[in-house]
Amino acid sequence: RAYSHELYRARHVIENVFRALKRWRGIAxxxxxxxxxxxxxIHVRCLFLYLPVHTA
Incomplete structure (x- = not known):
């Protein structure tokens, strides 16, 4: 079965974002x-997922 590797990779990233959003109790x-x-x-949670967290 033929498939687009780039499209599959993008779908995987999007599904991981939804999984991370659902793990946050306030949204779930x-x-x-x-x-x-x-x-x-949702915007706040996406910012926390996107921005790197630096702990000193």
Whole structure:
């Protein structure tokens, strides 16, 4: 079966981001009932996933 290696790699990255988002309890249980608050929580979590964490 033929498939696109680049497309499969991009899908894998996206699925890993969703897995990391679901592991965060605030998003998984949806504490924020307003849509704007929920989207803001997703943005904050994505920033934590994207930015490197430096501990001194």
């Amino acid at each position: 249980t949806r504490y924020a009932k307003l849509t704007a608050s929920f989207i803001a929580a």
